[in-house]
Amino acid sequence: MAMTVFERGWLSSNNILFDGPDGTALVDSGYVTHAPQTLALVRHALGGKPLERLFNTHLHSDHCGGNALLQAHYACHTAIPAAEADKVRAWDEDALSYRATGQQCDRFTFDAVLQPGAALTLGGASWLVLAAPGHDNHALLLFCPHDRTLIAGDALWENGFGVIFPELAGEPGFDEQAATLDLIDRLAPRRVIPGHGAPFLDAAGALARARSRLAYLAADPRRNAENAVKVMLKFLLLDRQAIPVAAIPALFDAIPVVGGACARLLRTGTAALAPWAVAALVRAGAARSVDGWLVNAD
Numbered sequence: 001m002a003m004t005v006f007e008r009g010w011l012s013s014n015n016i017l018f019d020g021p022d023g024t025a026l027v028d029s030g031y032v033t034h035a036p037q038t039l040a041l042v043r044h045a046l047g048g049k050p051l052e053r054l055f056n057t058h059l060h061s062d063h064c065g066g067n068a069l070l071q072a073h074y075a076c077h078t079a080i081p082a083a084e085a086d087k088v089r090a091w092d093e094d095a096l097s098y099r100a101t102g103q104q105c106d107r108f109t110f111d112a113v114l115q116p117g118a119a120l121t122l123g124g125a126s127w128l129v130l131a132a133p134g135h136d137n138h139a140l141l142l143f144c145p146h147d148r149t150l151i152a153g154d155a156l157w158e159n160g161f162g163v164i165f166p167e168l169a170g171e172p173g174f175d176e177q178a179a180t181l182d183l184i185d186r187l188a189p190r191r192v193i194p195g196h197g198a199p200f201l202d203a204a205g206a207l208a209r210a211r212s213r214l215a216y217l218a219a220d221p222r223r224n225a226e227n228a229v230k231v232m233l234k235f236l237l238l239d240r241q242a243i244p245v246a247a248i249p250a251l252f253d254a255i256p257v258v259g260g261a262c263a264r265l266l267r268t269g270t271a272a273l274a275p276w277a278v279a280a281l282v283r284a285g286a287a288r289s290v291d292g293w294l295v296n297a298d
Contacts, residue, residue: 002123003149005193006041008034009298011238013063013195016151017045020124025053026076027122027142027151028195029066032104033239038066039073054078055114057132057153058139059088060162061098062235063195067108082113083138097165101232102255114140127151134177135162141180143187150189150203155180157194158206160213163228167221168261174218181210225265226280232258233277234286237296245294248274 006015012030015038024046030038042051051074056064058081070076080088087095091107098105114120116131120142130141132155142151154162155177166173185207192206193199200206217224232255236243243251252270253259259270266273278294281287288295 004045005199006038006045007198008196009238010196011062011235012038012065013153014193014197015041015066016193017042018123019046019049020122022121022124023052024049025055025122026051026070027055028057028063028153029054029070031062031239032065032068032106035066035069035106039069042070050074051076055120055142056080057142057151057195058136059084059096060136060154061101061103061105063153064108065105068106071108077112078108078110079112079114080110081138081140082115085110085113097257100256101235102251102258103235116140130183132180132183134164134166134173134180137166137171137173137176141184143189148188148190150184150187150192152184152192152194154195156184156192156203156206156210157197158192158200158202159197159209161210162195163231164217164224165228165257167224168228168257168265170261174214174221174224177214178211181207181214222265225262229258229262229266229273229277230280230284230286233294234281237281237287237294240296242290242293242295245274245278245289245292248278248294252277 002020004017008014008030012034013028016027018025054070054076088110093099114129116129118129120127125144125146128143132139132141135154139153164173164177189203191201192203249270252274282289288297
């Protein structure tokens, strides 16, 4: 199977490029500020061939932010999760979560939808499209039964999974994430390509860690909210590299997921939430405090 994985870090999701008898295709396109880099990676790898197809595991901004530029350059046939079609057609940034998370995404279009249960041919191999609710209740997995490779998006990383965003909006997500982990367990993948981080082989170990993490979060939903606040601030830092500490409460107020849902669950305002989040990132080594600025640390 002709497949190349571009490991992108955390601001952008990983990108998976296929080049086979069925043509060329890319799964997930990274964040909008990294879109020129995504295009450069694809162009270099394809060596002059066009990118013919583009797929998204889900439509969080770090997985589809390169769609618009790739479409402009290649006019590639694009397929998105079926449940998101109306939102993209109307470009409803509230429903698509971009305003809620304070993130950017250039407007893109789509040509087809991906339904759970469908089959795709990528890199000369057959792949199953499977529902993966939890982190995003419209997310999808791609699984190749032939060599048991799983493209997991943010449903499973080597150490955890993405924020359970539905719970922050008052919708169920913990049980859905548990069901997705059970599905992955039944698939018994030999290799997992996560949305972030390096591909890995020990799916059983990753599942055990993910289940332990999920049990911890579900035992007290405030823990999921605290995690979301830290993730949102780290994402802003990855994007901007440095933020005035004094500006963070206003930034949180402008991000509904933080200023609304998380603050409600944590029963505190952004004036208190901001210094807590700053201290948490600094303590974890994910940021540095320098002369009134919060500076990214990788």
